[in-house]
Amino acid sequence: MKKFLVIASGFICLFLNTQAQKKNIDKVVAVLGSNIILLSDLNQQYAQFLNSGNTDDPKIKCYILQQMLAQKLLKQQAEIDSVVVEESQIDEEVEKRMRYQIQKAGGQERLEQFLNRSVLQYKDEIRPDIKEQLISNKMQQKITQDVSITPLEVKKYFDGYKKDSLPDIPTEYEIGEIVMYPKLTKAEKQKYHDKIDALRLRVKSGEDFAFLAKSYSEDPGSAPDGGDLGFFDRTRMVKEFTAQAFKLKAGEISPVFETEHGFHILQVIERRGEQVQARHILIRPQNTQASLDRVKLKADTIYQNLTSKDPAKKMPFSYAASQYSDNKESQYNGGMLLYADNVTARTTFIPADKLEPGVFLIVDTMKVGEMSTPTRFTDASGKEGYKILYLKNKIPPHKGNLEQDYAKFKEKAQQEKTDKILSEWFEKRRENSYIRIDEDYDDCDELKIWSAKSKSAQK
Structure with missing residues (x-):
């Protein structure tokens, strides 16, 4: 049975996303149950493929569309099985991806210029897609969560290798x-404490926190964005940082505090339930x-x-x-x-x-x-x-064998078993789902098993 590839969540792309483009070129390229896939959505995913440094290859769209159909099928089953994800998890993933895009664009201002919209607007646009990806991933985990492998199955998997095809283990x-x-001793740390405390006093006297963070913070990940760390929950930061962030109100400035990374001051920007958005300035003591x-x-x-x-x-x-x-x-x-x-x-x-x-x-x-x-x-x-x-x-270095490499072959055997279970699950769900794929994709080998159902659905 042909293995089904695990869904890759990917990043939401930054291209082909204006309303004008959607009006001019959009159409439905696939339908699965009550879910539709638009050409603009497919183009977005393909543009992300190109934006990741890959060579232009329109045939990749066949694979991308297959992945999108699989995600829709998982989402459809998730709704039946009442599989959900926490809003805080969606918030965290949105923030994670936005930090990546901001860093890649060279700062929030440049990203907003490129998008021709605010980061806040863009977050709202990508949130539904990210939610669907997370739910689909969780549904896939539910399908395979009970997969286990016995020593006998591992041996059977190993025996399936021809002697000359066993992997070479380096x-x-x-x-x-x-x-x-x-x-450092307390005396050795003091000048770094004094340096950041002076910055805290400048903020207190009215200077812009973000400007000082850009100018002085030694956190390369957040300094270009004015120290902004986005939204985070109580599990993401070290405990000293979390303690300060969750006891302050929006706009308040923390005292100087120390973590394993150095000395910090932070300012809470917004509190949203158990999520906090904050910015900070970091000064790292030197040995x-x-x-x-x-x-x-x-x-x-x-x-x-x-x-x-x-x-x-x-x-x-x-x-x-x-x-x-x-x-x-x-x-x-x-x-x-x-x-x-x-x-x-x-x-x-x-x-x-x-x-x-x-x-x-x-x-x-x-x-x-x-x-x-x-x-x-x-x-x-x-x-x-x-x-x-x-x-x-x-x-x-040696040829793979069960005595020395049992764990490797066990993992491979378990992955093969997981792939088989997923393939069987998708095959069964495809048979019981309404599927229609645009005829422009009739030549896609990756979609043959989907388009066969599509053709029968149209008869």
Whole structure:
């Protein structure tokens, strides 16, 4: 049975969206039950495809229309099954996509000029489409939520491979890390606190918050937009930020407060139920040589305890990671790094070509069971620190087999089973749904299974 591709939600495109265009070129290209798909909607999705850097290929419209029909079918069933999404979830997704579009356009003003409408108006326009996407995704999750796989099914899936077609598995590493960032003393932090407090006083005296955020904030994601973070709920921000944002009224300015990112002041713009729109200014304290020397000394001490020959002093790596590592993702996972691709679930086994270059250069010279001496590094955000690496395991390149790669084949077998269940679900629902597709798309191979129903519906 032909696999059905999972719906890609995509971003709502910014093109072919004026009322004049709709009046001139619009028509119904497909009908599914009581739902219609307009040519303008299809063109919007195709324009987003082009806007993502893809080559112009009109045949892609066949695939896009197939995805749109699938979404309508899921929406139709969701209405029957009373599947809904929370308004706060829709708000969050709208804000997420708007931040992406604003960043891509180079700021809110440029985006509004491009759209020839305000961001607020555009949000209202895209909200129904986003709501439909979220409901359709939730319906799809409901269909497949009980899919499970047994060891016997995994073996059957593996046995279906011809020996010469088994995948080549590259070298994989299982690596632990303890990451330590410098901690500034209160005296070292004071000048940064004073700097942002001076900005707070300027706002209090009447200066424009957004202008000061653009000029001084060290948050690259929000500074170009005057510090505006859009709407967010209590789960999105760190707890110190959330505490300030949800206790202020619209227009109020917070005192200076500190989070793991630095010193902030924020202003609440609007409160909407359990959603707050706020803007902030961030000042990031910079490491001093003294703070780097202190964390280096701490890292050296931990390394000595990890590698001690004295059993009474020797410290287990997993314990050291839970007590001292500043990496929150691996801290309570025994310090082990995790990897996930589009095929396998999150795993501790990482392909060599997916490792950070700096990490690979260190572990490639290590023996299994060894730990590296503390190494100075700079992370993606520019923060400096020290890390200790532990090479727990190294698997040489090999042909895929159940003994070493059971988790990979289990994930693939489960995905195949999920695809089959989805295909069967869509096939059954198509048979019981009214479908009509415009004859302009008769040559689309992707739509054959849909257009067959379309042809019979027109007889």
